Amino acid sequence: MLFPRRLQLARRVRRDSRLLTTLGIRREDPARIWERRVPLTPMAVATLLEESKENAGGSEEELRVQVESCKRRCFADSAYVQAGATIVPSLEPSVDLVLGIKEPPVPSVSSLLDQSDKKRTWMVFSHTHKGQSYNVPLLSAFMEKSKHQDLIDYELLTAPAGEKGELKRVAAFGWFAGAVGAGEALSLTGLALLKRGIASPLLHLPRPYTYSSLNEYKAALRHTAQILGEDVAAGKIDLSDQPVVIGLTGSGNVSTGAKAMLDELGVDWVQPEDLPGLRGGDKVPPSAYFTRTDGAPYQRADYYANPTQYRSDFAHKIAPHITCLINGAGWQTGFPRIISSADLDGLIESQDRKQKLVAVQDVTCDLKGGLEFVDRHTTIDSPYAEGPGGILISTIDILPSELPKDASEHFSSKILPYVRQFTRGGVSPETDPQVRETLHRATIVRDGELTEKHAWLAPAVQAWRGSSTSSTGQAAPSDSGPRRAAEVKRAKKKVLLLGSGLVAGPAVEVFAARKDVHLAIGRSPSNNLAEANGLIRNHENVEAFNLDISDADKLEQAVSNADVVVSLLPAPMHTAVAKHCIQHARHLVTASYISPEMKALDQAAREKDVLLLGECGLDPGIDSMAAMRILDRVKRNGRRVSSFVSWCGGLPEPSASNVPLGYKFSWSPKAVLTAALNEARFKINGHIRTIPGERLLAEHFPKVDLWKGLALEGLANRDSIPYAEKYGLGPVDGLKDLFRGTLRYQGFSRVLESFRRLGLLSSAPFAVVPSSWADFLRLAIGQATGEDVARVDHLRSVIAAFLGEQAAETVEVLQWLSLLDAHDVARLPKPLSKVPIDNFAALLALKLAYQPHERDSALLHHSFSLAPLHPTPGDLLASDSNDAERRNDTVTASLTCYGTAEASAMSTTVGKTLAFAALRVADGHVRGRGVQGPYEREVWEGVLDELESAGVRVEEKWDVRGE
Structure with a gap:
């Protein structure tokens, strides 16, 4: 029989592609008692089966669906049977596509793989794409070449959206989080009011999870509103003096979902400026409480461009008049908090601990974020904790699971087009380009191997396989790679931290959060004992002991007992530590520049399979990592860098800078002073310049205009020229600019130069x-x-x-x-x-110390100019014209981090970076050996991801043709 050409092509694609014949829906991990959602609803299953029946025409290629039996699921087994699926006790080896919600237990994956080598695709929230150590075993289970498994992660399903075509997640649950969050907030408010001796109908409003659907919950809200209205009309309730007032922040999906539920309750929406008179509240826009520090009104574009120039007056203008706050506004480091801990304390004290605000529902679950006082997660089982002033605070991070049917229907509709693609023959050249690219971006493992984008995860899998072999005695898979003794010696990783000074705190917190890590802090006997003990707190996996670094025998013994050594000692001491690390095959991580003395140990370290990793702090550290991330993308897009200018500095926040030098010390004072005496070399406007150390302060850059409202100056930072090679920028001759500088407030260099001339900085x-x-x-x-x-x-x-x-x-x-x-x-x-600079540093540390209420900041700014990798004649002509800069693409990267009451910005950026880098080494993610900086992807990518999770985020802006 002859077919039209179009139909022939379709049939050929179906034969050549791996046609899906069996789809399996797995049962979620029984340990996740509240996870009742499903990836595909019965209706979606029925749709796929009907489509398959029509396309297959009764052939054996017709789709079959297996569903693992589960009585906890929000859709009963019988509903799937009615849709045409088969209920099975466990998925059979014949299954081609496995769908779930959360990551499956490793034994369930291994069990299915052991029964068959069948080619198979898994679609779940696997939580493996960031190198999360706790899920490396799961990733390893999919990476058996002979098993031919594919892994697609829902979190990576992204598609272009909006006018600019920015990639957005296909399936997002923000609206449901807001809707459920509003319901939890109303119930919480009823309970909080009762604790204050006030009864309200909200007390009788059941929580969202007790309803089978969103519509039922909406009906309950309307019924509550009706009862409330009737009781007020009958005089049973008098709210004239104490109305229930709800403030809602945010303007995205979260606040939209919350507002929809409050509308069902029939709330009256009023303007924020009417609050004092009405004693009531509204959905509160940012303009109601964010104002510029110079008194100018809030402007959205200006706020995002200059967040440090704004302050929040929420605690003064809004919070005194509201009963409950539902927070749906996201927050990033560097932006003003909606309510700081100090603001809340002030509010409570100003109202004699009888403040009107009694309940807070933080839907964002951003701990110590926009609401600084929110410092813990709660659960559906235990939905609230008591905060300052007796305020009840709820931060449930799985809110959509309370309305599982509605959330599942939403999720199912979003992923259905991509599941359908597999039922119609898989991904092929004929696949819709957008669907094909979305699935390509979301694939972590293909045919048992990591995809190119995720290849950096391989060392973690290899290290885990080696470690599991050493602890179980079983042979590792043949493709697991060689095992290093230092990586697999102990199941419990031992980290030695040398130093307990100004930046140690955040590093200790990072290590202590890992229960598979034991941290030993070797502190100098001359250091403050209380300071060291404060680092331990209640951490069971942290200990501190006295260690005299000058005692070579004791230092050697401490190093030999560790897997990874982290040094916060002064840079000149690192070399002695490194020699002990080489002797005992232990890795070393520092935040200091790599000195010539350290570099000389490179060959010896390589011979002993040891990594001496330096420059893992802020500057050096985050600056290089952020630059390498940008440069990786620049190279992949076929461009080159024609100019690179970088500025970085640790400074007091403006309100704390009204002191000599405009500076206060959040790290080693002597290091700050000696850095201002280093010789500098750089390239500007095509010319290489060298500034001798004794001229560095005199020849500073008097104005560096990067952040609006900050009067900054700059100093050239050491030798910038080697960074052409370190960063892979190409020959220095091909660069117009190559410059790294240090930021200070204006006036710093002038005063410090006078001190230098007077001999106060002399050695x-x-x-x-x-x-x-x-x-x-x-x-x-x-x-x-x-x-x-x-x-x-x-x-x-x-x-x-x-x-x-x-x-x-x-x-x-x-x-x-x-x-x-x-x-x-x-x-x-x-x-x-006898040494002048030692005495002067000690004096400045005393006189220019931060006061308890003062914060510091860390600022970083990279600026790249890009050019084509292979310039056209037009590009070459433009490079010699005034039009060159307009023709060049530009990229900037910017970080603004502010200190908190718990940790300075300097300790956060240096300490956490150092700790995250050390953990990557301990986990076996870093394959490099010898003396290295953070210039390899296996270092910078994982560390930057972890920093972003911790709230330290480098924001990039690309002005690039074609993107």
Whole structure:
């Protein structure tokens, strides 16, 4: 029989593609008692079976559906039977496509694979694509080449949306989270009011999960509204003095879902400015509580461009008048919080602990985020915790599971087009391009091997297979790769942290969160014992012990007992630690620049299969990682970098900067001072410049205009030229700019240059230890100027003669530092060293310390100019014209991180980066050996992902042709 050409092509594609004949819907892990959702509803199953029947024409290729029996599921087994599916106790080996919601237990996957080598596709929320260590065993189960398994993750199903075609997730549950969150908030408010001695109809409103559908819950809300209205009309309830007032934040799907439920309740929506008079509330827009620090009104575009210039007045304008807050507004580091912990404490105290606000439902579940005081998750079983002032706080992170049928119907409709593709012959050249690309982006494993995008996960699987072999005694799969002794020695990974100083806290928290890690903190006996004990807190897997780093035998013993050593010691001490690591085959991770002395250990480390990983902090660290992520994409898109300019700095927040130097210390004072004396080399506007260390402060960049409202200046940061090779930018000759700089507030360099000239930053020792601070200043100035400053009262005249116009400001600062005021000097500890810079660093650490209420910030900004990898004649002509910059594509990356009451921005960005990098090494994700920086994908990708999960996010902006 002859077919039309179009039909012939379709039949050929069906024969050549792997036609799906059996679809399986798995039963969710019994341990997930509240997971009642399904990936496909019975109606969707019936639709697929009917379509298959029509297409197959009664042939053996007709689709079959198996459903594992489950009595907990929101759709009964009988509903699937009516749809045409077969109920089975467990999926049979013949199944071609397995669908589920959450990740399946490894034994259930292995059981099916052991019965058959059949080619098969799995679609679930696997939680494996970020290298999550707890799910590496699951990923490994799919990666048996002989089993031919494919793994597709729902979370990675993305498709273009909106005018700009930005990739958005295909299936999102925000609306349901908001709807259920509103229901939980209403019930919570009823209970909270009862605790305050006030009864309301909300007390009798059952929680959303007690209803079988969204419509039933809506009906319950309407019924509650009716009863409330009748009781008020009959005088049974008088709410004139104490109305139930609900504030709702956010403007996305979450707040839309919440608003829909509140509308069912019949609430009156009022404007925020009417709150004081009405004693009522509204869906609160950002303009109602965010204002610029200069008093200008809220503008959305300006807010997102300059978040640091805004403050939140929610605690003063809105919170005093509302009973319940439903938070649906997302938050990112660097943006003002809606309510800080301090704001809430102030509200509670101002109302004598009888504040109107009694309930908070944080639908975002962003711990310590927009609502800083929200610090824990709650569950459906235990839905609330008591917060400050007795406020009941709920943060349930699986809210859509409370209305499983409706959520499942929504989810099923979203993934159906992609499931249908498999029932019609699989993905082929004839597949709709958008569907094909969406499935391609979501595929983690194909035919038992990681796809190119996820190849970086291979070392984690290899390390886990090796580790499981050592602990079970069973042979690892043949394709698991060689096992390293240091990676598989113990099931419990042992980390040694050297140092317990300013940036240790967040690092300890990261390690302590991993129950498969034991952290030992080796602290110097001279350090504050309370500080070290504070790091331990109630962590069962953390201990601290005294360790004198100068005692080589004790240091060696401590290193030998660890798997990975993390050093927060001063950079010159790393080399001694590294030698012990090499001797005992232990890995080392630091946040410091790689010194020549450390680099000299490269070959010895490689021979012992040891990794000495440096530059894993902020700068160096996050700056390089963020740059490598951008450069990876630039290269994949066939472009090259023509200009790279980077700025980074740790600074006080503006309100804490009104001190000399405009600076306060959240890390080593001596390191800050010595960094301002390093020689610098860079390329600007096609010319390479070198600035000697003694000229660095004098030749600073007086204005760096990156963040609106911040008066910044900059210093060139060491030698930028080697970064052309480190980052893979190509020959330096091909770059117009290659520059790395350090940010400070304007005025820093001018004052510090005066100090340098006066000898306060000198490393040349005095002949004697100064007897007082006045004596210290006299010795330093005398040594620097060559003047015989015999008497302290001669200092002002010597300074005036030596510094000229800069003398007056310098004298004022020296007075503030108590170096020219005998009364204040008497209250300072005496200088302890012959070395001027050591004494001066100690003094600055004391005088320029952060106060308890002050925060610091970490700022990072990269700017790239891009050009075609192979320029056209037109591009070459443009490169010599004034039109060049307009023709070039640009990319920027920006980080703004603010400190909190718990941790400074510097300790967060340095400590967490260091810890995440160390854990990647401990988990076997990093294959490199020898002396390395964070320039390989196996380091930077995973660390940046973990940092983003922890709220430290580098935002990228691409202005690139064709994207």
